[in-house]
Structures are given as C-alpha cells and as structure tokens.
Amino acid sequence: MSTIVVEELDDRVVVTLRRPEARNAINAAMVGELHEVCAALEERPRLLLLTGEGGTFAAGADIGELRQRGREQALQGINSRLFDRIARLPLPTVAAVDGYALGGGAELAYACDIRLASPSAVFGNPEPGLGILAAAGACWRLRELAGASVAKQVLLAGRRLDADDALRFGLVAEVVPAGDLLKRAHALLDRMARSGQLALRLTKLVADGGGHPLTDELAQAILFESEEKAERMDAFLAGGRS
Ligand code: COA
Numbered sequence: 001m002s003t004i005v006v007e008e009l010d011d012r013v014v015v016t017l018r019r020p021e022a023r024n025a026i027n028a029a030m031v032g033e034l035h036e037v038c039a040a041l042e043e044r045p046r047l048l049l050l051t052g053e054g055g056t057f058a059a060g061a062d063i064g065e066l067r068q069r070g071r072e073q074a075l076q077g078i079n080s081r082l083f084d085r086i087a088r089l090p091l092p093t094v095a096a097v098d099g100y101a102l103g104g105g106a107e108l109a110y111a112c113d114i115r116l117a118s119p120s121a122v123f124g125n126p127e128p129g130l131g132i133l134a135a136a137g138a139c140w141r142l143r144e145l146a147g148a149s150v151a152k153q154v155l156l157a158g159r160r161l162d163a164d165d166a167l168r169f170g171l172v173a174e175v176v177p178a179g180d181l182l183k184r185a186h187a188l189l190d191r192m193a194r195s196g197q198l199a200l201r202l203t204k205l206v207a208d209g210g211g212h213p214l215t216d217e218l219a220q221a222i223l224f225e226s227e228e229k230a231e232r233m234d235a236f237l238a239g240g241r242s
Helices: 028-043 063-068 071-076 078-087 104-111 138-146 148-157 163-168 178-193 197-208 213-224 227-237
Strands: 004-008 012-017 047-052 093-097 100-102 114-117 122-124
Touching: 004 028, 012 028, 028 078, 047 104, 047 178, 071 078, 078 104, 093 104, 093 178, 100 104, 104 122, 104 138, 114 163, 114 178, 138 148, 197 213, 197 227
Parallel strands: 012 047, 047 093, 093 114, 100 122
Antiparallel strands: 004 012
16 A cells, blocks of 8 residues: 555554645545455445544645546546445444545545544635536535535635534534544544444444435344344343443
C-alpha cells in the first residue's frame, strides 16, 4: 500500500489516508487500495475506522488527475463507486476527521456511518469552484445527513462547515480534541464490537435500505433463530449484562 496505512485488528481495520505531499488527496492509487480494503472487509466483516494523517482527513479528489479525466471517466463513477462500496460494507464504519475534509474527502466521510471530528475539522464541497460538481455522493448524502438547507449552502454557496457547525447540524456525532480523536473513535468501535455482530450487520442493512416492516421482520426472524441471540438473552436473564 503506498497511499494508505492499514492496521488489521481482530474486530476492526484501521485505515489511515497518507499522501502528505497532496494533503491526502484521493488519487487512483488510493481508490485502488481502498477497494482492496473493501474486498477484505466483505470477505471477513469487521468494523472500519477511517482517518487521515498529518492533521488533514483528505483535501478532495486529486485535482491533477481530475484535470485529465473526461466524460468516460466521469461515467465510470470512479470515486462514487468506491464510496458506495464503503457505505455498503457489512459492519459499521467510523470516520475520524481531523482538519480538512473537502470535495471527495468530505464525500468519503459522508459515506461512513458515523463521523467524529476534531475542533479543526472543516467539511466543504468546493467543486463548482473547479468547474465541476460533487458527484460522489455529496448531492444526496449531505442532504440526508444535514438537511437540504445546509446541503445547498455547502454545495451551492461554498459554505465550509467547521466542527461546531458540523456538530450542530448533526453531521458529526461528537467533537473531540485532536489528541483524543482516535481513542474516542476506538471507544465507539469497542461499544459496537460488543454487540451481536450479525445483529449489527442486519441492522445496518435494514436501516440503510430505509427500513420497511417486511425487511425488518425478515431480519428479525433470522436473528430470533440465531444461537447468539439465545446466548445473549440467557446471559442477561442469568444476571450478566452485555
Ligand atoms: N489534489 C491535488 N493536490 C492537492 C489537493 C488536491 N485536492 N489539495 C492539496 N493538494 C496539494 C497542493 O497542490 C500542494 O502541493 P504543492 O506543495 O506541490 O504545491 C499541497 O497539496 C499542499 O497544499 P496547500 O494548498 O499548499 O496546503 P494548505 O494547507 O495551504 O491548504 C487546502 C490546504 C486543503 C485548503 C488546499 O490545499 C485546498 O484548497 N485544496 C483543494 C481542495 C479542493 O478544492 N478539493 C476539491 C477537489 S474535487
């Protein structure tokens, strides 16, 4: 891996974006490496923690590469397919955002299930300033996360959301001092790791689909027959607490 650092733990994978010379801008090599991480997580589901090195999350897609791309590449959805794949990973994903998350970097963070920020976090989608639009999820994910009014300010008026804005608008779960950000993200993952993993997986699947009585009941039917459910409920009834 040349653009990311991957730390594989038993119950989670930690991925750190690392292209210090380009503020962790997402280039084709990074897209390929993140696809490799996705493949590994699809094969053996684990939680994912995504962060950036050097006080930046990611300053967008690599503008040098974007400059060379034409209609064909746009239609390939190079970044959007990756971010959709990340959004569809079996188990929850957390983005720990320190510093800039701009353009494709913001869209990558939007694709995660939960975001934590340091006080220096800045989210923005300056794409129209480069003569393009934010086509890798911002146009709909940001709207879902923060509402149409905020999304339009960001997408159309170039508004940058600082950490306080992001917290107020519900884009991030918490603002944590930079030095504690990863510790806090791991604590959040610890909590999720203690849950039934099939329960977590099916909850994510159902919730991401918008929920529906039919899917909810089918998923519950699977869980009600699982050994883990019986063990966890027996443990509760015997006085243990999970
Ligand atoms: N693509 C390619 N290179 C990028 C980049 C990107 N998205 N963002 C930053 N870089 C490069 C810069 O060109 C610079 O390279 P250089 O040292 O060879 O000149 C290096 O990273 C450092 O960037 P710099 O702008 O000097 O850092 P800064 O701390 O002053 O500003 C940002 C940081 C993030 C505010 C600024 O780099 C920026 O605005 N980046 C582009 C953001 C953007 O428009 N993203 C949307 C892309 S779709």
